[in-house]
Amino acid sequence: MTEPHDDYPIFLGSEIEQPEMNNAFFHVLPVPFEKSVSYGGGTAQGPSAILQASWQLEEWDGKSKPCQHGIYTHPAIDCNVSAEQVIDNIAKATKLILDNGGMPIVFGGEHTVTYGVIKGFRDAGYDDFGVVQIDAHADLREAYEGDKLSHASVMKRVVDLGIPLYQLGIRAFCEEEMQIREQHGVHFQDGEELVPNNIQSITLPDDFPEKIFFTLDIDGMDPSVFPSTGTPVPGGLGWYQTLNLFESVAKQRTIIGFDIMEFAPIKDFHAYDFAASLLTYKMMGIVERNSSKVK
Secondary structure (H helix, E strand, C coil), X not given: CCCCCCCCCCCCCCCCCCCCHHHCCEEEEEXXXXXXXXXXXXXXXXXXXXXHHHHHCCCCCCCCCHHHHCEEECCCCCCCCCHHHHHHXXXXXXXXXXXXXXXXXXXXXXXXXXXXXXXXXXXXXXXXXXXXXXXXXXXXXXXXXXXXXXXXXXXXXXXXXXXXEEEECCCECXXXXXXXXXXXXXXXXXXXXXXXXXXXXXXXXXCCCCEXXXXXXXXXXXXXXXXXXXXXXXXXXXXXXXXXXHHXXXXXXXXXXXXXXXXXXXXXXXXXXXXXXXXXXHHHHHHHHHCCCCC
């Protein structure tokens, strides 16, 4: 890992100072990894853009001050190594956060990053948890262009570990992915159901795990909200719908961490950088207000 610097300032650094690691509940981990993107690029710049834009946020998110529980920004993961080593580095950093009693908030990079985070949870002894995914794509291919560590295969790696999965907003998938959904018992409410019907909440199955890791691919939201992604697909979720769906999960279960993936900044369009940063902070606020585990 590299130390924070101008490209990777601490989250909300205009308002707060970096606390001691053990005194923070929220732990931000930047992972500027981009190897297997299949259309537009730029996701490696996503973590830095979100962190820089966070300096324009207010402490008050409209309902509370999530930062009062401490936000510790970790050094960025070194991604100038093999994909396998990056995954291992992410897992180690995630385990460190969990071992210190924190909640990982991870910024990618391409969606492959999530696999490293999930491995970190497993390495830290988390055996019974589920994943809820907002995305335009199912990411359930066994491999994409021969690569099993592709962003298009990350959720297949997750279900291969036996982790229950609930997908939201999907609107681009292949026949193979439909078969894998059936084989692994993947739960889903796709974009064609959620968006036209303006569904703002979901009810998780009774047997879905109590602990939830939430992964949010920016392309799960509509390109009218976030064109700043490499693989935009029309018909996505809106701003408030996304937050409301996240909160509906937080009200039913315990969120143990979340990530923001596939954000690709557009030069000189700072609105999207700020929106990604604000989305993160509002999700922190939802966690804070719905969890008894926040310090």
